[in-house]
Amino acid sequence: MTLRVGPARRIAFINEKGGTGKTTLAVNTAAWLAAKREKRVLLVDLDTQGHAAKSLGIDVRTVTTTAFDWLTRDDVSLQQVAQPTATVGLSVIPAYKQLAELPQVLSQDPHRGRRLARRLEGPEADAYDYIVFDGPPSLGLVTTNILVAATEVVIPVGVTYLSLDGCAEMVQTVERVASEFARPDLKVSLVVPTLYRKTALADEILAKLQEYFPDRCAAPVALNVAIDEAQSHGKTIWEYAPWSRGATLLQAVAESVERAGSAPARKTA
Ligand SMILES: Nc1ncnc2c1ncn2[C@@H]1O[C@H](COP(=O)(O)OP(=O)(O)OP(=O)(O)O)[C@@H](O)[C@H]1O
Numbered sequence: 001m002t003l004r005v006g007p008a009r010r011i012a013f014i015n016e017k018g019g020t021g022k023t024t025l026a027v028n029t030a031a032w033l034a035a036k037r038e039k040r041v042l043l044v045d046l047d048t049q050g051h052a053a054k055s056l057g058i059d060v061r062t063v064t065t066t067a068f069d070w071l072t073r074d075d076v077s078l079q080q081v082a083q084p085t086a087t088v089g090l091s092v093i094p095a096y097k098q099l100a101e102l103p104q105v106l107s108q109d110p111h112r113g114r115r116l117a118r119r120l121e122g123p124e125a126d127a128y129d130y131i132v133f134d135g136p137p138s139l140g141l142v143t144t145n146i147l148v149a150a151t152e153v154v155i156p157v158g159v160t161y162l163s164l165d166g167c168a169e170m171v172q173t174v175e176r177v178a179s180e181f182a183r184p185d186l187k188v189s190l191v192v193p194t195l196y197r198k199t200a201l202a203d204e205i206l207a208k209l210q211e212y213f214p215d216r217c218a219a220p221v222a223l224n225v226a227i228d229e230a231q232s233h234g235k236t237i238w239e240y241a242p243w244s245r246g247a248t249l250l251q252a253v254a255e256s257v258e259r260a261g262s263a264p265a266r267k268t269a
């Protein structure tokens with residue numbers, strides 16, 4: 001099956017480990033690209049928790065058309081499912097609990113791993129400069145779909161003892177999907193150390209990450225209360241506390257993500 005990869009940069013924030021900052025970084029990077037770079041950005045939530053849209057102040061419990069409908073029904077268009085947000089230029093496809101049924105619903109589809117990529121073919125998706133995916137804290141069909149649809153992968157890694165293992169496994173997963181789905185261009189473009197607190201152990205772990213990914217490790221994102229508060233208020237850091245230390249930290253991530261990849265050549269896979 002031939003897939004057409006459109007002109008937008010497609011950036012996946014993934015880590016099978018929970019609570020490593022995937023949603024925080026995906027939402028704020030997407031919002032930064034829209035607000036500060038005036039890009040057209042589509043954020044796709046692919047987690048049953050619905051945190052990406054929640055972080056943007058959308059009550060996902062009341063949304064009638066979600067990522068699940070769009071992924072499973074050809075009559076649901078991107079325009080129907082993408083919602084505008086308070087940030088000009090940023091749209092979001094919300095997800096919620098139904099997404100858990102995706103593997104079952106698509107079980108008979110031999111191309112189920114390419115479903116997301118397929119749904120992003122065409123002029124509606126081509127209208128965006130960036131498509132950002134917020135992944136779930138698990139491996140499985142949804143994560144495979146994200147990797148098949150993405151052109152770049154960002155791995156947020158909590159600076160904790162077990163995180164190094166997890167990060168190495170995520171790199172292997174990306175390589176496996178790239179080979180299985182004939183996507184040789186798919187690469188981990190950036191590793192972002194998150195939830196950083198200055199301790200001897202954290203610095204040891206950070207040094208290891210920098211050693212493993214010498215040219216792909218972003219500056220660490222320290223624990224910062226404004227980052228957590230912004231999410232709890234359903235706002236991006238740029239809306240909630242634009243002059244905070246948290247905003248400076250998240251801006252550095254967004255700039256690293258922006259630099260880390262370049263627009264893909266129009267390729268088929
Ligand atoms: N730098 C930070 N400082 C303080 N709190 C943070 C920071 N980064 C993330 N958090 C908080 O940590 C929690 C987990 O972050 P987040 O939701 O982004 O992780 P996740 O990887 O998306 O989680 P999940 O795996 O459940 O999807 C959230 O409450 C978030 O507000």
Ligand SMILES: [Mg+2]
Nearest residue numbers: 022023047051
């Ligand atoms: Mg999340």
